[in-house]
Amino acid sequence: MSAIAQPRRRSRSIIPGFNLSLGFTLLYLSLIVLIPLSAIFIESAKLGWHGFLDTVLAPRVLAALRLSFGAALIGATINAVFGTLVAWVLVRYRFAGKRLFDALIDLPFALPTAVAGIALTTLYATNGWIGAWLAGAGIKVAYTPLGVIVACTFIGLPFVVRTVQPVLEDTEKEFEEAAASLGATRLQTVLRVIVPTVLPAIVTGFTLAFARAAGEYGSIIFIAGNMPMVSEIAPLLIVIKLEEFDYAGASAVAVAMLSLSLSLLLAINGLQLWMRRRHGAAR
Amino acid sequence: MNLSTIDARPTPSRRHPTATDERRWTQLVLIAIAVLFLMGFLLLPLIAVFDEALRHGWTLYREAITSPDALAAIRLTLLTAGIAVPMNLLFGVAAAWAITKFTFPGKALLVSLIDLPFSVSPVVAGLSFILIFGRHGWFGPWLFDHDIRIVFAMPGIVIATVFVTFPFIARELIPLMQEQGTDHEQAALTLGASGWQTFWRVTLPNIKWGLLYGVLLCTARAMGEFGAVSVVSGHIRGETNTMPLHVEILYNEYAFSAAFAVASLLAVFALVTLGLKTYLEWRHGDELAATRRH
Numbered sequence: 001m002s003a004i005a006q007p008r009r010r011s012r013s014i015i016p017g018f019n020l021s022l023g024f025t026l027l028y029l030s031l032i033v034l035i036p037l038s039a040i041f042i043e044s045a046k047l048g049w050h051g052f053l054d055t056v057l058a059p060r061v062l063a064a065l066r067l068s069f070g071a072a073l074i075g076a077t078i079n080a081v082f083g084t085l086v087a088w089v090l091v092r093y094r095f096a097g098k099r100l101f102d103a104l105i106d107l108p109f110a111l112p113t114a115v116a117g118i119a120l121t122t123l124y125a126t127n128g129w130i131g132a133w134l135a136g137a138g139i140k141v142a143y144t145p146l147g148v149i150v151a152c153t154f155i156g157l158p159f160v161v162r163t164v165q166p167v168l169e170d171t172e173k174e175f176e177e178a179a180a181s182l183g184a185t186r187l188q189t190v191l192r193v194i195v196p197t198v199l200p201a202i203v204t205g206f207t208l209a210f211a212r213a214a215g216e217y218g219s220i221i222f223i224a225g226n227m228p229m230v231s232e233i234a235p236l237l238i239v240i241k242l243e244e245f246d247y248a249g250a251s252a253v254a255v256a257m258l259s260l261s262l263s264l265l266l267a268i269n270g271l272q273l274w275m276r277r278r279h280g281a282a283r
Numbered sequence: 284m285n286l287s288t289i290d291a292r293p294t295p296s297r298r299h300p301t302a303t304d305e306r307r308w309t310q311l312v313l314i315a316i317a318v319l320f321l322m323g324f325l326l327l328p329l330i331a332v333f334d335e336a337l338r339h340g341w342t343l344y345r346e347a348i349t350s351p352d353a354l355a356a357i358r359l360t361l362l363t364a365g366i367a368v369p370m371n372l373l374f375g376v377a378a379a380w381a382i383t384k385f386t387f388p389g390k391a392l393l394v395s396l397i398d399l400p401f402s403v404s405p406v407v408a409g410l411s412f413i414l415i416f417g418r419h420g421w422f423g424p425w426l427f428d429h430d431i432r433i434v435f436a437m438p439g440i441v442i443a444t445v446f447v448t449f450p451f452i453a454r455e456l457i458p459l460m461q462e463q464g465t466d467h468e469q470a471a472l473t474l475g476a477s478g479w480q481t482f483w484r485v486t487l488p489n490i491k492w493g494l495l496y497g498v499l500l501c502t503a504r505a506m507g508e509f510g511a512v513s514v515v516s517g518h519i520r521g522e523t524n525t526m527p528l529h530v531e532i533l534y535n536e537y538a539f540s541a542a543f544a545v546a547s548l549l550a551v552f553a554l555v556t557l558g559l560k561t562y563l564e565w566r567h568g569d570e571l572a573a574t575r576r577h
Contacts, residue, residue, distance in 0.1 A: 015468050016478035021381040025393070028374045032446055033399055036411035039421065043414050082320045089317040093310050101318070103561045104325050109500065110553035110560075111329075112507025114527040115546040118534050119328035122335055129331065130323060154324050186305060208401075215404025218509030218527065222534070235406035239514060247414060254407040261402055 040258070044251035055252040060228055061237060064253075067145060068234040069260060072213035075152025076160075080206045083160025084198065090161070091168040105162065108155050113218025120151055121223040143225030148233065151219040156209025163205035167198050200272060207268045214261050332550045335543035347533075347544035355521040356529035356545070359437065363512075363525060364505040367444040371501055372494075375452030380486075383460035384468070394457065400449040408446045409514025412439055435517030440525065443511035448501045455497030456490060459571065463489055492567040496560070503556040507549060 044052060055061065089095075090102050108116065124131040124141040131141055141147050171194065179189040217235040224231040234257050241250035305313070337344055347353060378397060382390060400408065415421050416433040426433060433439045467489065471481040487494075509527040516523045518532065526549055533542035564571065 014472050015384045015465055015481075016472075017380060017482075018385050018387075021377040022385070022387070025374065025378040025381050028377075029393075029396060032442070032449060033396070036408070036415055036446070037399075037403065039414040040407065040411050082317070085313060086317045086321065089314050093314055095314050095318075097318075101321050101325075103557055104321065104329075106557055106560065107325050107329065107553065110503045110507075110556040112509060112527045112530075112546075112549045112553070114509040114530050115332060115507070115549050115553075116328065118530065118542060118546060119332045119335075123328055123331050129327060150324075154328070157324055211402040215402070215407065216510075217404065217406045217513075235404050235510060238404075238406050238410055242410060242413065242514065245419075247417075247419065250410055251414065254404075254410055257404055257407060265402060 037258075040251045040254050043248055044255045046248045047252055051248075052252050052255075055249050056256045060232070061234075061253055061256070063229045064232050064234040064237045065256060065260065067148060067231065068257070069214050069264075071145065071148040071152045071233075072156075072210050072216070074149050075156050075213045076206045076210035078149075078153045079156045079160045079209045080202050083157065083205060083209075084164050084202055087161045087164040087168055091165060106158050108157050113155065113216065114222070116154055117151065117219040117222035120154060120219065121147070124150055124223065142223050143227075143231065145224075145231050147223035147225070148220050148231060151223050152213035152216065155216055155219055156213045159208040159212065160202060160205030163201045163208070164198050167201040168194075171197055200276060203268065203272050203275070207265060210268075211261060211265060214264075215257065329550060332543055332547050335539060336547040338543075339540045343540055344544045344547075347538075347541035348548060350541075352521050352524065353529060353541075353545055356524045356526045357548070359440070359524065360506050360526040363437070363441050363444050364502050366441050367448060367505045368498060368501050370445055371448055371452050372498060374449070375456050375497060376494075378453045379456035379460050380482075382457055384465055397450050397453050400446055405443075405447050405508065405510030406514055409443050409511040412442055412446075412515050434515050435519070436523060439515035440512050440523060443515045444505050444508050447508050447511050448504045451501040451504065452494070452497035455493050455500070455571075459490055459493040460486075492563060492570045496563050496571055499556055499559055499563070503553060506552060 047055060056065075086101075086105070090098060090105075121142050122128050124134070124147060126132060126135040126140065126142070128142070134141055139146070141150055175193050175197075176189050179193050180186070184192065215235060217233070217239075220233050221236055224233060224236075226232050226236060234253060238250045238253050238257075241247075241253065304310075348357075378393075381387075382394060413420060413434055416426060416439060417423050418427065418434075420434075433442070467485050468481050471485045472478075476484070507527055508525075509531070512525055513528060513531070516525070516528055518524060518528060520532070524532065526545060530542050530546045530549070533539075533545065
């Protein structure tokens, strides 16, 4: 505000407030996000390289990391398949209750994770509405790793649907008509024309769902049963170490989680870039 | 040529009403799968919350949500959201202004850093504030000497909530303001408006629905945050318990009906959020950022 319309080195714009807005943004970002996160790396460094590896490679920590990331990947995959199907059905077909379901898609964003956790546990316990039915088939969901996958699927559900939906709405039917008129069957048209168009959106949604599920805590701890080595997730292990005042150990697990999810996100982004280049860039 | 090709195929109209539709039974099967999936993961859990909450009648329900601990939790949750959301609103507007109205080096990095809290586990966020403000943390001894409590008290809960809801408003505003460009602001400034006048009279009216949309999502998450708040709260009843934490305590004490009663209040908040969100999308969809719909 102080420097209205003063010519500045970088921005040759007459719009004011560059220093103020960028300064505030950087300050706030540093205070709330960057400095606190760096504290975790500094704390874990106290262990030294060997201590860090000993902590992170302990069987219980490895099992927890494997469960958190494995269940998140499976949940995101389930969402990639069913989320795309849901988006397709919502965009292309008409049926009773469509608007209700469309609005409900965002429930996992709006419903507190603890509420989701106890609701899913009640539903999928062996005496619950769905759990009793599955128990009849010999499948136990609540208090097993399967329950962790259910929770991961729930919280990641909106991401794929909401990234694929707008792309499907924008696809032009002309391409499908062209494919059909050139003799393609409907299945061929779907696989060769529609899927390549929405694939980048599916991958984006998959990535977001995965990132959210890998760090999820609230909805999982209720349904998981939290048995060490079996159904204990990595964030819970951090909480346990904190309660034992093992700050360095908790930080080491946190660093392992952060590095794993950031490298997986980078790998998926790289894959997406490669895909876009290979398909000659739709846009 | 195209049309004649379709017409020439044997009985095309019976297999495909039009060339770009599936057969009716294929449609029905796909709809059935989608509806079953959404029922199992969304609709039934939601119904279960209310069913469990009211299982033992209204009297117990009313008692559960009007107990002193529950009321304290409701107050703390509203207060936390009431502080955290305006803070992130201020940040969101400043960040979007800097990023969309100017060019500067490192902009792409800044945008990805703003998204960072989305890929950090809430528990890790809570841990980082313990390391800084906790009894043995960086500022712990100093804070202890001056009798200032951040962790295991309300300020810690607010900071953890701010971290977790950090990107929501900025992410909503950046694509929206990018799309709108700077022409209107430049015109206002050329005609002699001051910087703040331009912001209040030109920019803000253009982004108000997007802003409201971001505030809505931010508020919903702020009231429901569990992991990060759980780590820094210390779970002191009537003092540092937010509504989601109160739900957890009741549930772990096997007070299921009471737990679900408080949970059902949160579920009602969530449904109101979804209702308002759907309304905003329906009424002002074209004024929201076209690139992002959630």
